[in-house]
Each structure stands twice: as C-alpha cells, then as structure tokens.
Amino acid sequence: MKPAPFEHHAPLTVEQAVAVLTEVGHDGKVLAGGQSLIPILNMRLASPAHLVDINRVAGLDTVEVTPDAVRVGALVRHAGLERSESAYAALPLLRQALVNVAHPAIRNRGTTVGSIAHADAAGEMPAILALTDGVVEVAGPTGSREIAWSDFFLGALETSLAAEELAVAVRFGRLPAGTGTAFTEAARRHGDYAMAGVGVTVTVTDGVVSGARASFVSVTDVPSVLDLGPALGGVEPGSGAWASALDDAAEAVRDHVDPEGDIHASADYRRMLVTELTRRVLPQAADRATTAPNAAFDRESAVTTLSSTPNAAFGGEGASDD
C-alpha cells in the first residue's frame, strides 16, 4: 500500500500553484489536508504524476465573517472552522455539521474546502454549502471566478473545477434573522460516513414558519436543496398543526432523495432513515429559530486568522519533500 511515484510541488503563492496546475493539467492533484487523497494514492486507486501541495501557500488559512457570508480559505482545517467562535456566532450550522465530519484527528488535518472540492456524496460540508446557498472562489490561469454551489457539483466526486484551477475559498451564505438550523446524521459507527444525514434551516417570522429548507448527505448523488416551505410554511412550531406539517415535510423528503444501497444499508432503509432524521431535526431547528445561539447572530463583520493547523507539526503530508 504505497503510492506510485509522483512529483511533489510546493508552491508558495496561489499564482505559482495555478501555474503548476496549468502545466501538469489532468496529471496533477491538489494536496491540502490529504484525508481523502492520501488513502486513494496509497491504494493506487489514482496515480497522478504530480501533487501540488498548497500547504505553504500564503493567505489561504483565514476565516472571515462578513455581513453576508462566512468565507473559509482553502487551508482552513475542519477543526479550525469548528472552533471558530466568530464563525459559530455568524452561522451555527457550520459547527453543528462539522462535529459530524469523521473524527477529531481527521478534522485536525482535513480542510473544509478540500472536502467540498472532493465532492463526495457522503460529505457533510458540500451539503452545507448548498444549504447556505454558498459559492466557491476559484483561481485559474485567466484570473478568478466564482462558482455558485448549484453549478459546482456535477456528480459524485465530480465538480466544474477545471484541472488548472484551484479552489481558494468557499463562502457559506449567512441566514436571515429568525432562522434556526440543525444537522444530524446516522452512521454505522460514530464518525463513519453517514448512511444518511440532513441539515435544515427553519425561519420563523411572527411565530410561524416563513421558510424551511433541507439538504442531505449520502442520499443524493450531488448536494441538493429541498424547499420545505410548502410543508411547513405558516405553521406555528409545536402547535396542533405542527405534527402533520412534519409528516408532510417527511413525505417531501421521501420523494426528494434518491439513495443507493450498499453493504451497510439498503436504499429503502436509507430513505426511511433520512425521512425520520428530518422529522427529528426540524423541531430542533424551529426551537433555535427563536432562541440562542441562532437568534443572536452577530451581523458585524469580523476577521479571524487561524493557524492552518491546530498543531504546526501536523502540516500537510509531504511538506518536507521539495
């Protein structure tokens, strides 16, 4: 279980990284946290001739909170984003989802942007990018561009990112005041890829639901957002009509998802599971819509710079190979 030979590139700037990617084209792979890529290389499921290790690229390790979004640089580790108080204050959904990403050791190295660029249907953060109407910021040989989440994910493990492009950041959109969020998933073991997962947002205005959305993990091949407004809109959480509204929402989820079966769970089971998880998680989000921390969004802009890893000794793999 050793990787095939590859050339290791360690650019120091985004421009250098893009230059290398442009030169090597489809023979290159970007290495950030390496939590998916390195096992793939070791098992020789992929044998790219070039690894473009961006761990030394300056300026990619920041989390910025703006009035509209939480912007996460390509070298921000899951753990860093998870622990960012300003990100949590601005968008609690991030931490709610991130604690479900594998295990702490993996979150210490794996990057949120890398997970999104990997576009695994079992990934939590692609679903969150979709649910928050997020954007991927991309640097390429001809300059920068932005790709809306709905144009970014093309299929399982497939995105609209070109071979010569580098995803430098993502922006998770902040949610309207009065919005509560929640995330849950069920895995065979704690921290495994989920059999099914769901993130929801519920906005409550004047005591009744004015908006509700959900996105899913492991039960759709690309992230997609389901509008639960038709099921829940106008209903007061906890009221007599709430239970049947939840049934309607669950029914909508059942129709929306398209899971596949594998050795861990059948498609039917996953469909039942995500339906039930949604039913359980919606009241939680509705509760939070009117209580802290979601109700207390800090709309002030704040910039936080994080070390790219909690412990510098655990830098990206191969960082010492020049």
Place this chain on the structure above:
Amino acid sequence: MTTQMFGAPIRRKEDPRLVTGGGRYLDDLGHDALAAAFVRSPHAHARIVDIDASDAIDVEGVVGIYVHEDLPRSVGEPMPLLIPHPTLTHGRTGYALAKDQVNHVGEAVVMVVATDRYVAEDACQRIRVSYEQLPVVVGIETARDGDLLVHDDVPGNVAAHMLQEVGDVDAAMAAAPHTLTLDLDIERSACMPMEGKGVYARWDTERGELRMYSSTQTSTGVRAAVAARLELPLAKVECIAPDVGGGFGVKIMHPWPEEVLVPWAARLLGRPVKWAEDRREHFISSAHERGQLQRVTVAFDDEGHLLALDVKFWHDNGAYTPYGIIVPIITSTQLLGPYKPGTYRCEFWSLYTNTVLVTPYRGAGRPQGCFAMERTMDAIADELGLDRAEVRSRNFILPTEMPWDHGLLFQDGRPLKYDSGDFPASLAKLKELVGWDDFADYRRAAEAEGRKVGLGIGCYVEGTGVGPYEGGHIQIETSGRVNVSTGLTSQGQGHETVFAQIVAQELGVRMEDVHVTTGDTRKMAYAVGTFASRAAVMSGSAIALGARKVREKALRIAADALEVSPDDLEIVEGTVRVKGAPATSMSLGTVSVLSNPLRYAFDEAAKAATQFAGTFDPDKPPVAEGEEPGLEGKGFYSPTQATFANGMHAAIVETDPVTAEIKILRYCVIHDCGTMINPMIVEGQVHGGVAQGVGGALYERMAYDESGQLLNASYMDFLMPYASEVPTIEADHLETPSPLNPLGIKGAGEAGCIPVTAVIASAIEDAEGFPITRMPISPYELWELRRRHADGEIPSLHRLSRTSSKEPSA
C-alpha cells in the same frame, strides 16, 4: 514479609515503554533490508495461463522477481497440513506461490524483491498475469450444494465430516414431550490485529545461519516451519518475536507463504529481506473465522431439562485447511457450555469455498457454539413460558458433579472433562449485577416512554490452557537481578508483569528485580505458543515450578554458607535470612556468587566468587556434587488436559422503534478464570474480548460478493467498533481454582468475546419480540426483520401472547 504480589492488581511493567512509543515492532527493524511485495490473485478461482514480468524487470531497484517455477523443491511443495485429523479426509493446502491455479482472491502469485517497498509495488503493478476464470464457490449454501467445486478432487467441497455422539439421541428425541428446531447463521469476521503479519530475515553467509524476526504468536513454530522448508538444521535457525501488535489467533499458524519465501530470498540473495503485511493483504491473504450455518434440534421435558441435543453445522473453512479442523471441533465440543445435554450428537461438515482460509480467531469456534446453545436455551424458555435464567439453571452441571466428563474428545484429542466451576453461583452473581429480577419494571417504564428495551443472557465454558507444554527458565545474577525466560510470545497481554508477579511471589524478590523475556528461541528453544488462553496456565505454571527449583537451590547454598538448615530459612525482598533471626542473612546476589565459583576476578562480585575466596575445604570440589554452577532453574509444565474457565454475560439493549438502531445500554460480566494472578489484567482481557465480541455481534462481517471479491477490505468498510461503540463493561469475578495446576489458574485471554453474539441476539430478540437467528445484525437488517415480522413471515415469541407470563422479564 514480602508484599503479596500474586493476585495484586499491579500496574503493567511493559506499559510505560509501549505507550510512549518505545515498542519495537517488526517494521521498526531492518531499515537496511530489501523489501518484498506480492502480486496477488484478483480472481477467486482461476487457472494461471501466463505471467509476463518483462515490463517489471527493468524497474530501477528491482532485485528479483520470482514465480512458482523458480522455487526449489522444498519451498515449492504444497504448504504443510499442520494438524491432520482422521476425519479430515480431504485436507488441502496452497503453495507459497500459486502453482497453476488460484483458489481465492489474494493468493500470492509472484514475489518481487526490491530496494524498498515502493519500488517493489511499482514492479508488481507492471507484472501481467493472465487467468482463465473458473466458476466460483462463495457462501456455505453454494459450497454445500456441491454443484461447483473449489478443488476438482474434493467431492461436495467436503474437507472433513465428523460426528460425535454420547447416548442414544434418537431414542431420547422420540420419547421427549417437546422438541424444537432452530436454523442459525453466523457470519465471518477476522482477527485484525493492529499490526499485520511480517517477517524479516537475515542470512549469515559465512556461518550458514538464518536469523528471523517474526510478528508471531509462536517463534518456535516459525523457526521449525522455516527450517523444514529451507532444509536447514534447527541449530542454524533462530527466530525472535519483537513487540507484536496483536495476534488474536492469526499469528499462531505458520508458515504463511511469505515466511517461507522471504527467508529463502534472503539466503538466495545473501541480503536481508523484509515483508510487512499491509492492511489490504491482511484482509485478503491472512485468515478469517466464524462463518457457520447451524441446525439445532433439541428435546426437553416440561420443566425445560434437556433430554437430547442434536446439532448439525456446516463450517466454512475457506480455500485451504492448513490448520486442520480445530475450529469446528471446538464448536462441536464447547457448544455444550455449562449444561448437561442429556444425550448429545454433533455432526459437522467443513466445507471449501473460494475465500480466504479459516484459522482460529479469539474464541476459536466457541462464539458460534455458544450462539447455537444459548439461542436454544432462549427458545426452550419461550416455548415453555419459563424464565430464561431458570431454564439455564435447571440444566447446569453442579459444583458437586465436578469433574464432569462429557464423554467427548476435545480439540487436543483428550477427554472433554470440566475440572472446576460453580455455575449456580456465577448466575446468581450475574442476576444480581444486571438486576435480572427488576427488569420487568424497567421494561414497563421504558415502554411507557415509547422505548424498546431488551435483556439478554449468555453462558459459556472455555477449555483453556491446552498442552502440550511450556517451559520457564529463571536465573539470578550476582547483582540480584532475576532473568526469566519463557518461549511463548507476547502480543500485549501483560506477560512481563504477570510472570514477574509469579516469580516475585515464589522467590521472595522485588518486582523491579524481575526481567521477563518471551518469544526468543535463543533463550528458550522449547515452547509451543500463545493461543487457546494458555499463556498464564502453561508458562505461568512452568515458571512457578522453575522458580521453586531456584528457591530450593538458593536455600541449599545459603544454608550451607550460614550453617543452618534450609528449613530455617526464608527469602524476603531478595534476601535469604534465618526465620526469627533476620540479621543472619545473605542476599540472593551473594548466593548467586557462591553458586558459581570462578577462576578470574572480573569485578567485585566475581572477586568474591573466585575459587580462592571464602572458606576452603580441600576435600570438596568447587561445585558440589550433583549441583550445576549458577543460581538458575528450569521448569516445564505439561498437563493431562485443558482447564475449563467459564463466564456468564448479560446485556440490556435499546432498539430505536423507527430506525432500528441498536444501542447497548448495559453490559455485565461474571467471569471465572480460577485464581487470578492480576485482576486488573484479567479485567483488561475481558474488556478487550467484549469489545471484539461487540464487533462480531453488531458490526463486523466479510462482505464477499458472488464472484468472491471482498467488498469491504479496508478499515473504512470493515467496521470494527470504536471506543464510542463499546459499552461500559461492568465486570465481577468468581474464583473457583483449578485443581489441575500448581497455581489454580485458568485461562482468560479469549473469554470476553465468546458469548457476546449470543447475548446481544438474546437481548435484541427480547426487545423485538421475534426470534433472532442470524448474526451479526445491523440496523437495516433489523429493520428488514421488522418488516418481515409485520408481514407475518416471522412469528412472534410466545411470551407476547401469554397473558400471565412466568418470566419476570416479560
């Protein structure tokens, strides 16, 4: 007095080293060695048509590429069948490198030796092997049908067919008021030690000697196996087990193909060669266990007493049988647990499939047997409307009936005769611990909250400490340092600690003065290995016997020097002294000096030991007649039979009413391994075993598809439980000493995992109200069972339809 060492929960001597990165495992050694890597079969069943290595030979750093035809006679012969048995009429073994056919995915076909593992794998990738695929036999039903064959010359895929019967089962069955039949199914799992297998071989060309390091449970086994294959005198081969990162059974069977090939290549090339198994290799080319289909027919009276037990099972032995039929023999005998079956017949067929071979994995056939027996006990209780613990209790072998001879032959070919145990006492303790009699209230309260909970129970007896023998050597240096050596190996069990405790106790020395070496054939050439929960029983007893010899010798020499009778002496904290007059004393170091008269004075201790020192009696030789120089002693222990440990577990589980997720709320263990050397270590063994058992009950399986591909050959998809999946384990002990050995001990290594599958099945069944007959079980499988139950395909338990159940837990 010396502090009591034996029986004390002393912290493990090895842990500071092991938990701070001080361990030296196989792959920590031999950084200058060449690396071996293997091209393995991608097909489950195929003929090899052609092997083309022309693209690989030029890869820079490749030293050699070898196929079957390159191997000399003894290396190229079929691998040995290590444990023949009269009923193993069609035993088959593979080759070190496949000859012309492959019989499972992962079988080694080509070996590449190169400057490092990266290069070796690069070369492997460039070797093209063409195959003609053959029909594949996967799954016990397919093997049992016998339409397709794994080996052309093995009709019906039957490697072995064995039958043992005690009493007239048919007559008892015919006369019985009640009978039940259960069809049961238990899936494959595997040992999965954190460190895979591995071998590192150095050939000394000038001396014609081979030194091997092996990640093994038996260094003497590896040594003998490799010496035979390479046709080397045993004296020219040594094998050392460094720190070993877990074994659980898979490292007891030698030689593995790589262990023959790597030393062979080292000799051929005159250079050190190493192979460290990677995880994928471990999945597809080591060994699995557990897979069986079982049919139990049981007859019983109105009170639930067993009258006849008729068991048939079909055991999946994989592609080859190098380790014989030890696993199914253990299932067929240990199935009986703590019960008297009335009459008993067990018939099994050991079947070939195109999958990885099967060798013992912690528990070694017992979890399957326990599953069969305990599912049967629950079924009887449900049929009669009796409490499940009560039915078990009524069938127990009683302490007054020990020793109890079942009239069967055990895995070691000796009578299955229980030496000790107090099953009613164990059950009473377990019921108290888990709150058995209060569970009905607990269930009612849970149901009121919309929760589903169930209580499960499982009992087992485990034959531990099987022979043939182990030895222990104890030597005291002039400094007072005590060197202890035993030949069996350590994989983290705590041998350095428990063997030191025994020696400290027997000799009267301090723990810190005792230094234990295991698994080094240079220090102890006679040994069998660490398996079958035998290390404490076998080596512990041997070491105790050896220590007693050393003690006697020390007292003899000291008595002579102090001019007292040996009977008047005692040894306390490393000092021999006169009882009641402790000022008259000498240290064991001084006794060691006296025991070894020298010609030269190398240091202060040696100066004291020269033949010219001390009192001089011209009429006596420097070494007394009948004595040997040195303060040392050797003991061997060879029992007439295994000693039988036992345990009883109970669990409370909760199943989600909608998603069918399964949570273990409580897990309780009563464990009896006789006299405990170190209760903390015993408890650690129980915890680890239960964790592994939880894996077998709820998570682990080998997902072979129809073509014989293992779909989950990685830690991503083979689900070993994390700490987050293992419940808090509440354990208590009963100590019924074994009369069979000098210390009264019984083995504990495998105990924890044996009943877990049975216990969890029992608890889930109790929560769900319909029979659970197939394990492991996942949430989605339970959910499917609920659907089938709702559709009427699976009947409810009788207890649900009884208006006044006699079972308190109902």
